[in-house]
Amino acid sequence: MAKSHVTMKVNGKIVDELVEPRTLLIHFLREQLMLTGPHIGCETSHCGACTVDLDGKSVKSCTVFALQANGAEIRTIEGIANADGTLHALQEGFREMHGLQCGFCTPGMITRAYRLLQENPNPSEVEIRYGISGNLCRCTGYQNIVKAIQYAAAKLTGVPFQEAAE
Amino acid sequence: MPVIPGSFNYHRPSSVHEAVALLAKLGDDGRALAGGHSLIPMMKLRLAAPANLVDLAGIADLKGIRSDGNDIVIGAMTTQHNVIESDVLAAKIPLLRETSLAIADPQVRYLGTLGGNVANGDPGNDMPAVMMCLGATYHVMGKGGERRIAAREFYQGAYFTALEAGDLLTAVRIPVPPAGHGYAYEKLKRKIGDYATAAAAVVLTTSGGKVESCSVGLTNVAETPLWAEEAAKILTGSALDAATVKKAVAAAEAITAPATDARGPAAYRTKMAGVMLTRALARAKSRIRG
Numbered sequence: 033m034a035k036s037h038v039t040m041k042v043n044g045k046i047v048d049e050l051v052e053p054r055t056l057l058i059h060f061l062r063e064q065l066m067l068t069g070p071h072i073g074c075e076t077s078h079c080g081a082c083t084v085d086l087d088g089k090s091v092k093s094c095t096v097f098a099l100q101a102n103g104a105e106i107r108t109i110e111g112i113a114n115a116d117g118t119l120h121a122l123q124e125g126f127r128e129m130h131g132l133q134c135g136f137c138t139p140g141m142i143t144r145a146y147r148l149l150q151e152n153p154n155p156s157e158v159e160i161r162y163g164i165s166g167n168l169c170r171c172t173g174y175q176n177i178v179k180a181i182q183y184a185a186a187k188l189t190g191v192p193f194q195e196a197a198e
Numbered sequence: 199m200p201v202i203p204g205s206f207n208y209h210r211p212s213s214v215h216e217a218v219a220l221l222a223k224l225g226d227d228g229r230a231l232a233g234g235h236s237l238i239p240m241m242k243l244r245l246a247a248p249a250n251l252v253d254l255a256g257i258a259d260l261k262g263i264r265s266d267g268n269d270i271v272i273g274a275m276t277t278q279h280n281v282i283e284s285d286v287l288a289a290k291i292p293l294l295r296e297t298s299l300a301i302a303d304p305q306v307r308y309l310g311t312l313g314g315n316v317a318n319g320d321p322g323n324d325m326p327a328v329m330m331c332l333g334a335t336y337h338v339m340g341k342g343g344e345r346r347i348a349a350r351e352f353y354q355g356a357y358f359t360a361l362e363a364g365d366l367l368t369a370v371r372i373p374v375p376p377a378g379h380g381y382a383y384e385k386l387k388r389k390i391g392d393y394a395t396a397a398a399a400v401v402l403t404t405s406g407g408k409v410e411s412c413s414v415g416l417t418n419v420a421e422t423p424l425w426a427e428e429a430a431k432i433l434t435g436s437a438l439d440a441a442t443v444k445k446a447v448a449a450a451e452a453i454t455a456p457a458t459d460a461r462g463p464a465a466y467r468t469k470m471a472g473v474m475l476t477r478a479l480a481r482a483k484s485r486i487r488g
Contacts, residue, residue, distance in 0.1 A: 053206055056202075080305060089308035
């Protein structure tokens, strides 16, 4: 099948590549751009490990063709850290609050939480849980993932983080 | 289990006219691609292998929510996320927001569209029963121009609808229910992201404590979504007393014909449709204003 050109802005950089129409965005990112942060988990749009930010939306990149993202602006976990190289508040939160165990779901969790906090800078615990309901953690460390997002929300809105009692 | 779709040609028309001409030319070799969250998973499993995909994302006319007299017209490419965020829908047809929030998960709702949900014909989709409940009409563009099809006449079987090869569903037209109406969508699911074990949509109005109008839709308890006309008739004129609700629930259960599957045996799913309807009626009643 003939290949087509796609152009998109990925983590601030313009890329121009040739893809087959059936190439999924996750495979394009990982295998052509070598951005292996977004993970392939279930490949059935359930687990959220492949989540990336596409034109201000969190999407599961295993269920989007690369051609559908032609002209789009994409951010992956590789583009989350601050411009000066320091960790983004979410990355810091996941470290400080032990928000990961095996780490497989973490890129998707952080990328999803990034968009959640853009839309709702001060989410309640329930809003965080519904907000990340499209991301599965098989270590089932949800408690600390929620805390990590609360930590980041507090830091980004400039209020002291208070860990809720267990 | 293959997870790479088969090869296809990709088309991205920029107008409805162009899309319809393409779909008409391609016939059974072409499929419209909306949000892709039903079609792409099917293509990965090779349950669908269209030779041509016609991506609707570049057609501005298919997006947006507008008022037209006493109706609201929602473009087919409006996403579930757009529905949830819409102030006009929250004010006028809040049942839609409640339903969208029960669909899949946030990532899927950013891309999944209203048009795809109602046109797909999967009995597991939530919006079709809601559209039957609301008395919606679908705008369909085809070879012969535009025609309008009532949601209540649209669904013929699992994945079989009134759409013919070359047809494109362009918008959904919904008459706005009276201000202050009661509404609810009650969905039983095993987990977030699941299709309904059973679900019920209710819209009702009352006058002097009696039900003045009532409409009921049921999701995923038959090969098609169901409009429970008899149940609504039984409720109309009543004060939603327990005995009448019980009779209406029995009438709704009687028209179900669910499959026995991983969500439970058929008899259980029929009973759950009844439980969802009972809850939806109570919640709809509690929401009536004025």
